[in-house]
Amino acid sequence: MTRRIYSADESLNRLARILKNEIPTSDIPGSLIGEYYAWQQALSDIAELFAASLPGEALTFPAAAYGNITSSGNITASGTITAEDIIAAGSLTFASVAVDDLNASGSIVSGENITASGTITAEDLISLDDLTVTDDVFVGGDVNVSGTVTAEDGLFQDDLVVRDDIGSGGNVTASGTVTAEDLVTRDDVTVGDDLLVAGDAFVDGAIVGGGALTITGTMTAEDGLFRDDLLVGDDYIGGGNITITGTMTPRNIALGGYLTAALMGNGDIAMGFKPTATRPSGTLTNLGGVLFAENGNLMWLGSSGSVTTVAGS
Secondary structure: OOOOOOOHHHHHHHHHHHHOOOOOOOOOOOOOOOOOOOHHHHHHHHHHHHHOOOOOOOOOOOHHHHOOOOOOOOOOOOOOOOOOOOOOOOOOOOOOOOOOOOOOOOOOOOOOOOOOOOOOOOOOOOOOOOOOOOOOOOOOOOOOOOOOOOOOOOOOOOOOOOOOOOOOOOOOOOOOOOOOOOOOOOOOOOOOOOOOOOOOOOOOOOOOOOOOOOOOOOOOOOOOOOOOOOOOOOOOOOOOOOOOOOOOOOOOOOOOOOOOOOOOOOOOOOOOOOOOOOOOOOOOOOOOEEEEEEOOEEEEEEOOOOEEEEEOO
């Protein structure tokens, strides 16, 4: 590019046209086409362009003016700064800022509120105080909270992993599976479907069920009160008394001690025997005898080993 030397008149006319966005087609001296003003008129047009008072014209800076502005000191503006990009190697201080997109490779520090009507995308979002969100928060990864999360409602579409306590003043509802190393409740637990416990269940109070309670392992209880049927598919071992106010229908009864039955009030005791049972054998140590059935007869085996027909043919 060749350096040109223009007269004062031509220089001011060229500058006025550039600021009106009427870029000359040639930089050769004396090549201007169209209206050509005296230097006083050209300079007056330039002044009015900056004052926004030139009729039908607006101040426009050429593309060459949109290059970098480099300052070793402060740049202060009492009005609005409009820029396609603002790049700062150090700090930027604004009383207020409105941007379409804000990309920061470092920290954004604000002593006031930061309000976004669009989306905030961040690799890390750190709040040293409160974070208030009036709409939804979508997190594609993990949310790690070292303090307290307080929410009127919480909806988790995937897993919720909590390494400490969950305190709830209302209901906790799970449509999927709740897996916990320890589940401690100080009040009621209502399960609308199956409750599967792979290990031990320790209950200090009562277990009240409106439906069936199925236990495939061992149930150990200091006291057991059943207001309806109790179905035992295997052994039932009682270390104390077994009190039945209704009917007991067993397949087999094995007693390691004594069977004591008392008729009180209008209560009846009914005992059924297999039509034919294996005759007891061996020494009846510390027993008065054994009552059993054989071929439809009710038999008594005394302690001496003698067998007597109690009832039958």
